[in-house]
Amino acid sequence: MTAALEGIRVLDLSRALAGPFAAMTLGDMGADVIKIEEPQAGDTSRGYPPFWNGISTYYLSINRNKRALTLDLSQPAGQEILRHLVSQSDILIESFKTGAMERWGVGYDELSRINPRLIYCAISAFGREGPDKHRGGVDILMQAYAGLMSITGEEGGPPVRTGTSVVDLSAGAHATQGILASLYVREKTGKGQRIDASLLGTTVAWMTYHAVAYFASGQAPGKMGSMHPSVAPYGAYPTQNGFIVMAIAFDSHWRAFCKITGRDELADDPRLATNPARIANRALLDDVMAEVLTAKPSAVWQQIFDDASIPCAPVNTLDTVLRLPQVEYLDYVTDVEHPAIDGLRMPGIHLGMSETPGTIRRHPPALGEQTSEVLREFGYSESRIAEFLASGVVTQGSHS
Amino acid sequence: MTAALEGIRVLDLSRALAGPFAAMTLGDMGADVIKIEEPQAGDTSRGYPPFWNGISTYYLSINRNKRALTLDLSQPAGQEILRHLVSQSDILIESFKTGAMERWGVGYDELSRINPRLIYCAISAFGREGPDKHRGGVDILMQAYAGLMSITGEEGGPPVRTGTSVVDLSAGAHATQGILASLYVREKTGKGQRIDASLLGTTVAWMTYHAVAYFASGQAPGKMGSMHPSVAPYGAYPTQNGFIVMAIAFDSHWRAFCKITGRDELADDPRLATNPARIANRALLDDVMAEVLTAKPSAVWQQIFDDASIPCAPVNTLDTVLRLPQVEYLDYVTDVEHPAIDGLRMPGIHLGMSETPGTIRRHPPALGEQTSEVLREFGYSESRIAEFLASGVVTQGSHS
Numbered sequence: 036m037t038a039a040l041e042g043i044r045v046l047d048l049s050r051a052l053a054g055p056f057a058a059m060t061l062g063d064m065g066a067d068v069i070k071i072e073e074p075q076a077g078d079t080s081r082g083y084p085p086f087w088n089g090i091s092t093y094y095l096s097i098n099r100n101k102r103a104l105t106l107d108l109s110q111p112a113g114q115e116i117l118r119h120l121v122s123q124s125d126i127l128i129e130s131f132k133t134g135a136m137e138r139w140g141v142g143y144d145e146l147s148r149i150n151p152r153l154i155y156c157a158i159s160a161f162g163r164e165g166p167d168k169h170r171g172g173v174d175i176l177m178q179a180y181a182g183l184m185s186i187t188g189e190e191g192g193p194p195v196r197t198g199t200s201v202v203d204l205s206a207g208a209h210a211t212q213g214i215l216a217s218l219y220v221r222e223k224t225g226k227g228q229r230i231d232a233s234l235l236g237t238t239v240a241w242m243t244y245h246a247v248a249y250f251a252s253g254q255a256p257g258k259m260g261s262m263h264p265s266v267a268p269y270g271a272y273p274t275q276n277g278f279i280v281m282a283i284a285f286d287s288h289w290r291a292f293c294k295i296t297g298r299d300e301l302a303d304d305p306r307l308a309t310n311p312a313r314i315a316n317r318a319l320l321d322d323v324m325a326e327v328l329t330a331k332p333s334a335v336w337q338q339i340f341d342d343a344s345i346p347c348a349p350v351n352t353l354d355t356v357l358r359l360p361q362v363e364y365l366d367y368v369t370d371v372e373h374p375a376i377d378g379l380r381m382p383g384i385h386l387g388m389s390e391t392p393g394t395i396r397r398h399p400p401a402l403g404e405q406t407s408e409v410l411r412e413f414g415y416s417e418s419r420i421a422e423f424l425a426s427g428v429v430t431q432g433s434h435s
Numbered sequence: 436m437t438a439a440l441e442g443i444r445v446l447d448l449s450r451a452l453a454g455p456f457a458a459m460t461l462g463d464m465g466a467d468v469i470k471i472e473e474p475q476a477g478d479t480s481r482g483y484p485p486f487w488n489g490i491s492t493y494y495l496s497i498n499r500n501k502r503a504l505t506l507d508l509s510q511p512a513g514q515e516i517l518r519h520l521v522s523q524s525d526i527l528i529e530s531f532k533t534g535a536m537e538r539w540g541v542g543y544d545e546l547s548r549i550n551p552r553l554i555y556c557a558i559s560a561f562g563r564e565g566p567d568k569h570r571g572g573v574d575i576l577m578q579a580y581a582g583l584m585s586i587t588g589e590e591g592g593p594p595v596r597t598g599t600s601v602v603d604l605s606a607g608a609h610a611t612q613g614i615l616a617s618l619y620v621r622e623k624t625g626k627g628q629r630i631d632a633s634l635l636g637t638t639v640a641w642m643t644y645h646a647v648a649y650f651a652s653g654q655a656p657g658k659m660g661s662m663h664p665s666v667a668p669y670g671a672y673p674t675q676n677g678f679i680v681m682a683i684a685f686d687s688h689w690r691a692f693c694k695i696t697g698r699d700e701l702a703d704d705p706r707l708a709t710n711p712a713r714i715a716n717r718a719l720l721d722d723v724m725a726e727v728l729t730a731k732p733s734a735v736w737q738q739i740f741d742d743a744s745i746p747c748a749p750v751n752t753l754d755t756v757l758r759l760p761q762v763e764y765l766d767y768v769t770d771v772e773h774p775a776i777d778g779l780r781m782p783g784i785h786l787g788m789s790e791t792p793g794t795i796r797r798h799p800p801a802l803g804e805q806t807s808e809v810l811r812e813f814g815y816s817e818s819r820i821a822e823f824l825a826s827g828v829v830t831q832g833s834h835s
């Protein structure tokens with residue numbers, strides 16, 4: 036076996052980020068992923084700037100290892116083609132508003148009758164049932180609605196969005212888990228099932244310790260900038276030329292910090308000697324940290340603290356991150372061959388699997404790039420494919 | 436079959452957040468998870484405040500559906516017990532610094548000889564190989580090191596930590612994916628494998644569109660508060676009594692916004708009529724949004740925009756989120772029975788699986804709560820268990 040999901044066929048009807056990210060993960064593991072889009076504009080992410088040789092960088096980042104087919108699901112002929120594809124596939128992923136697939140006659144009940152082995156994964160904003168099941172929602176709205184924004188940013192400052200789309204990405208990651216667990220179950224039972232992942236459910240789940248601390252105390256957490264409620268110094272502190280992040284959870288690290296910065300007297304100061312004392316005297320601590328750390332540039336401190344094994348890190352910008360020797364060494368970023376983009380690079384395979392390593396085999400496809408090829412593989416004759424193309428229920432695209 | 440992972444045994448040697456979260460996910464899916472801790476203090480997270488009846492809320496939030504065993508891996512007798520447990524288990528998760536397991540004689544090579552079906556998952560900060568493989572790192576350090584802090588916060592402001600531990604949680608989610616894929620593979624090949632997840636690799640992967648946009652332009656993204664580089668208005672805008680988050684990606688939504696707020700003239704203003712124009716005139720747009728939205732409180736706007744299907748959301752705090760009707764309806768938070776805590780609540784099962792739904796069957800265990808019970812199940816006699824307890828290589832604990 037060369038790849039974990041070799042021989043597994045995925046129909047990816049999802050759009051934007053959560054679903055395409057989930058499907059790409061399955062593709063990285065070796066599945067044959069067929070991205071199905073409506074024939075006019077396709078996935079909404081194809082329109083998101085900035086563009087690279089006319090192609091959305093957003094789209095490029097989450098659609099490798101897929102082939103593209105267009106299909107007009109508003110036409111009965113399109114629905115019939117989907118039912119036929121499902122009869123020969125293992126997994127279907129969709130992120131339409133709750134009820135849309137049923138209205139097209141391709142809901143889970145119908146599709147699982149056609150193929151009882153089908154694993155059907157719906158990704159929704161609010162979940163499949165309940166008073167809000169019909170509400171839509173995108174990453175930033177759920178970052179606000181589910182509480183993430185209320186705990187991110189400076190105390191007293193405006194709400195801050197986490198800089199990458201963590202709500203979409205985490206929902207996609209959990210959808211992938213449900214699909215993989217269902218593949219394992221299917222080996223034992225021979226039966227598929229329906230998976231439901233939601234942006235709301237995932238975000239609530241990721242509140243972990245904040246949620247239980249709230250139930251214990253009745254106190255909702257607030258915004259703390261880069262600081263931590265229970266550990267200090269812990270967060271970003273100013274240096275001569277920027278910031279450095281310290282994570283001093285142990286008093287032994289605090290004593291080492293005082294010694295290496297030439298401020299031995301602080302180690303014995305009862306206002307700062309223990310973690311509880313430092314939390315109680317946070318304003319004093321912040322003054323001391325600023326006084327000490329603004330004396331040298333970040334890189335000099337980094338070396339000093341690394342040598343003393345005191346936990347700290349630079350606040351790297353992405354240009355630095357994406358060229359780190361460690362990132363290069365482990366191919367955490369990688370080149371991807373593309374017919375229209377010389378020098379395409381993107382995050383690579385980051386999960387190690389010793390027996391079935393992930394691979395990148397296909398560039399992110401143009402809209403409908405493999406429509407005819409895929410229909411042929413599913414058994415349609417050349418004349419039927421020509422009819423479909425003539426009627427507009429499918430379209431054929433290319434990068435040229 | 437009642438649960439996806441029924442009959443699967445997991446040995447969870449990991450600490451703090453990423454590994455315990457991965458192991459809890461497997462437990463939620465029905466696996467028998469045995470949490471293995473060193474006998475003195477146990478998992479570091481047991482010491483993280485705040486506490487509920489003396490028990491860490493942090494620990495409680497990520498350790499349900501596990502039984503607890505203590506084991507001193509620095510003693511040869513402890514290493515021998517671990518090798519025996521591995522011979523009868525399916526999965527092992529660890530998050531020690533790279534090389535620690537090998538030094539104890541229980542590295543992957545040794546353990547996979549004992550049990551070739553073993554799925555061994557290592558979660559590290561920087562990855563298994565490469566120049567930085569020996570460096571440790573916790574969530575906040577990697578939020579800084581891998582670039583997330585450089586894109587989170589106000590433009591020109593200090594670095595901001597995403598309010599929950601997204602780096603640990605995402606690494607745990609991807610570790611779980613590798614484990615589940617390996618279970619599926621093992622059904623076909625009969626062989627286990629080694630999985631490597633890292634905080635650095637996961638965070639780089641989650642940069643998705645930012646990474647490709649950087650490779651296209653050579654420009655590293657910066658901090659934008661709650662705003663979006665390519666869409667406007669999109670982000671948190673001030674109202675009379677707080678903030679509301681708008682996500683107006685389509686000009687049709689902009690026209691609806693202008694109409695419903697009684698500012699029809701803005702819809703035809705060429706400086707604001709299209710998304711590119713609104714991005715080019717962001718300062719003007721921000722003034723207009725503030726002027727319009729500060730006239731009413733957030734809740735009134737929410738109702739108005741909901742009725743007009745204009746995408747927006749309140750910035751909810753966790754006390755509101757954890758009591759939302761939709762959250763209650765789908766059991767996204769749930770009660771967990773606990774011998775020492777009346778009224779324990781925490782995030783529930785958020786991933787729907789129609790045939791093999793997740794369940795919560797066990798409270799987060801006390802240190803060593805099931806030591807004797809587990810050793811008995813693995814075939815040790817009462818006299819051997821008494822010897823182990825007397826020597827201190829294992830300890831028995833309880834909640835009383």
